[in-house]
Structure formats: C-alpha cells, structure tokens
C-alpha cells in the first residue's frame with residue numbers, strides 16, 4: 426500500500442527505536458475550521474503512505490493490522506476512563522466520582538476480565554435472538570406511522586426511536602417508561618459531546634435518576650425474577666462470584682451508553698449507503714436471508730464508530746516507536762475498514778461479495794470488543810430487510826446532512842426520503 430516512506434523505514438526497523446514524540450511523522454493539524462470532507466481527504470491521503478500520524482491530541486493509527494494490534498495489546502488502556510477529563514470537565518466532585526466508579530467500558534486487567542466473565546452469557550446470540558420478534562414489531566410500528574405519507578426522515582422517524590424500546594424490553598422496563606429512558610440515555614450520552622463541561626448538571630441529574638430507577642428495578646427483580654437481562658445478570662454466577670448491586674447498576678448504564686446511539690447511527694449509515702445503491706436495497710428486500718452478510722458489509726463500509734481511544738499504561742515500543750506512559754492513540758476503525766491490504770476493493774459497497782476472512786473493526790477488537798454485538802447485529806438484521814421490503818423504492822428527497830466527523834458516534838443528522846409504502 427503506497428511507497429515506503431521515512432516513517433515506515435523507521436517504524437519497521439528493529440534496531441532504531443525512536444521516541445514517538447521526536448519521530449518524523451505526518452501531522453494532521455486542527456488548524457482552523459476545515460470541513461469534514463477536507464479532513465477525510467487528508468486522512469485518506471496520509472493513510473495511503475503511513476500507518477501513524479500525529480494530531481494535537483495524540484497519534485491516529487491508520488491501518489487495519491496496526492489498529493488490531495493496538496486494540497489487542499492490553500498495555501493500551503481504554504480512553505473511556507478519561508472521557509470526563511478529555512471533555513474538559515474540571516469539577517473535582519464529578520472527577521472523583523468518575524474515578525471511583527468501575528465501568529466495564531473503562532475497567533482493565535483482572536477487574537475487567539471478571540466482569541466480562543460474569544456477564545458474557547447474558548449477551549449471547551441466543552439472548553439477542555429472543556428479542557427478534559419484538560424488534561420486528563417495533564420496526565413495523567415505526568414504518569406504519571410514516572407509511573400513509575410515503576415520506577419520512579429516516580433519522581428522526583425510524584433510527585432515533587428504534588433502540589430504546591429494545592433496550593427497555595431487554596432490561597424489563599415497562600412501555601410507559603420508554604420516554605423516560607430515552608431522555609436519560611440522551612443526557613447521559615452528552616458526556617461524549619464536546620460541550621459536556623457546560624452540560625454537567627444535566628448529565629449528573631440524568632445519571633442520578635437512572636441510577637435510582639435501576640436500583641428500584643433490581644430490588645423488584647430480586648423478589649420477582651423474570652425472563653429478562655436484569656434477572657439474568659442478577660443470577661449470573663461464576664464459581665460463587667456474583668455482581669454487586671453497584672455493578673448491576675453500572676452494567677445497565679453501560680448497556681444504555683453502549684447500546685442506543687450506536688445502533689441508531691449505524692442504522693442511519695446503513696440506509697444512507699443503501700439509498701446510493703438501490704439495486705442492493707431491492708436485493709435485500711427480495712432475499713432477506715442475506716441480511717447477516719449485508720449488515721457486516723454495511724458496518725465495514727460505513728461504520729458508525731469511526732475510531733476509539735487508548736492511552737499507554739506504561740512505556741510501550743511498537744514498530745520502532747517508543748510511546749511514553751499516558752500517550753494517547755486513536756485507532757481509526759473507519760480507515761482500517763478501508764485498508765486495501767485487508768479488504769479487496771474496500772471503497773466499493775457490495776453485499777453480494779464473499780465475506781473477507783478477517784472481521785471489520787466497527788465492533789472493536791480485543792478485550793473491549795463490543796459486548797452488545799449480537800444484539801446490535803440482530804437489531805440491524807431485523808430492521809434493514811423490513812425497511813427494504815416496506816420501502817422498496819426508497820429515494821433521497823432533500824439534503825442529507827451528517828454529524829461532524831469528529832463526533833464519537835457518526836451518522837446522518839437528517840435523511841429525508843420518499844417511498845411507495847408496502
């Protein structure tokens with residue numbers, strides 16, 4: 426992929442280890458307001474020549490193999506642990522609280538391994554499959570609302586409302602509380618916005634209310650077990666070990682943080698790319714069995730999570746570079762997914778091609794690999810063929826706008842369409 430450059434020579438050498446801070450690396454600046462397309466074009470051009478580039482907040486990792494290697498290297502810790510700090514929050518009470526609470530998203534080592542071991546079964550493909558009929562009901566209900574008009578904004582009418590009922594059903598929260606959950610999820614997720622420091626009161630209030638609600642729900646389930654995730658998590662046991670109430674509350678929080686905005690944006694990205702490939706949309710409508718393959722190709726080609734963050738927990742040497750403890754790196758899942766050393770014709774969207782041997786990166790990799798991947802896959806595999814069948818001639822009708830490419834979870838902000846309802 427591209428000619429060998431100074432960076433690659435230094436990086437591939439086993440003799441000369443260069444401190445990353447002093448290495449001759451390409452730089453992606455944040456110099457002034459350049460638009461998203463320009464940032465993307467610059468990143469693509471650099472990725473064709475280099476595996477790493479410097480930015481003002483750390484190093485961006487540009488190729489599939491390197492993204493995978495870093496995500497699988499346990500010395501690189503999840504930057505979710507630093508989300509509040511990175512958002513510019515300085516409130517000492519909040520920072521102390523965040524520091525003191527364990528979350529599966531940011532835990533590492535034995536603490537993380539124990540949590541994953543305890544909860545893994547509750548997030549199995551079989552558990553996700555239980556919800557498939559419910560998912561179809563939700564999607565059909567959402568399409569029913571817009572069908573008479575034959576037009577919709579896919580983002581506000583379908584993607585936004587879709588995941589909340591699923592998460593509520595998963596947890597066992599009643600329908601009358603869907604709206605509450607939706608609001609809490611929205612506010613809790615503000616921690617990942619650039620404006621989190623100004624919205625701290627709102628974020629904390631939502632976290633407090635959700636926490637209180639979850640504790641009440643846990644107390645109820647302890648007395649009255651049901652067929653839902655919360656009951657499974659309460660019962661989850663490994664060699665006599667169980668989740669504490671605080672850990673159960675944290676898991677519910679992680680499911681809401683990890684499972685709402687991700688799914689809705691991924692669905693938006695999917696419909697947007699299918700709208701540009703109407704023949705593949707029709708194929709999906711006629712052959713819903715290809716949905717699993719279609720979902721993997723959508724997630725590779727147009728993933729909603731474009732990158733993640735890691736920081737060096739100790740001094741790390743990799744490809745000839747020495748990273749000091751605390752150094753931030755940002756493995757680019759989107760660029761890894763478009764690496765032509767890993768995928769054939771990666772810029773082409775084609776749901777009929779043989780799946781690649783290696784997975785796409787949109788669910789991450791290594792110990793933090795998406796816990797909700799089976800659920801997310803099921804949600805997309807149910808929603809997409811149904812949408813294709815009921816909106817077979819879907820066409821863009823107006824301007825499609827996108828969230829800024831710097832947002833943690835990327836997708837369309839507006840996706841207006843017309844269709845003949847079926």
Ligand code: HEM
Pocket residue numbers: 503529530531541679680681683684685687688691729730733734786787788789790792793794795796797798800801
């Ligand atoms: C299409 C939708 C989704 C995408 C693209 C996605 C993507 C990801 C990615 C990339 C990670 C790893 C982040 C990192 O390593 O820094 C992750 C972790 C996680 N996801 Fe998802 N996710 C999706 C849906 C879900 C759903 C539905 C749930 C909840 C049931 C969920 C729960 C989680 C949790 C709890 C983690 C943390 C796992 C850990 O750190 O051990 N995700 N997800």
